[in-house]
Amino acid sequence: MPIGELQRTYVLLQGFEKDPGDALIGEWELRGAPLDALRRHFGVPDNESMTSPIGPDDIAAVEPYLQGHTVDLERGDYFVTEVADYW
Numbered sequence: 001m002p003i004g005e006l007q008r009t010y011v012l013l014q015g016f017e018k019d020p021g022d023a024l025i026g027e028w029e030l031r032g033a034p035l036d037a038l039r040r041h042f043g044v045p046d047n048e049s050m051t052s053p054i055g056p057d058d059i060a061a062v063e064p065y066l067q068g069h070t071v072d073l074e075r076g077d078y079f080v081t082e083v084a085d086y087w
Contacts, residue, residue: 030065
């Protein structure tokens with residue numbers, strides 16, 4: 001099946017329980033998050049897909065876009081991921 005046209009690119013926050021389970025805590029779209037600014041913050045070049053772990057110094061970069069969700073680094077491991085939708 002051929003890939004359709006790129007419809008949108010957005011940023012997703014994914015949370016996983018810490019070991020031993022690594023179960024998915026949740027996924028949240030970071031609505032309005034500026035992809036270019038997040039790429040610079042995490043040091044990801046434009047020609048690479050972004051999947052970056054969140055550390056204590058990174059929470060402020062994503063917090064404005066969390067829409068009421070919280071990042072609990074004691075409970076889980078979190079990642080910011082660039083997602084491209086093709087239809």
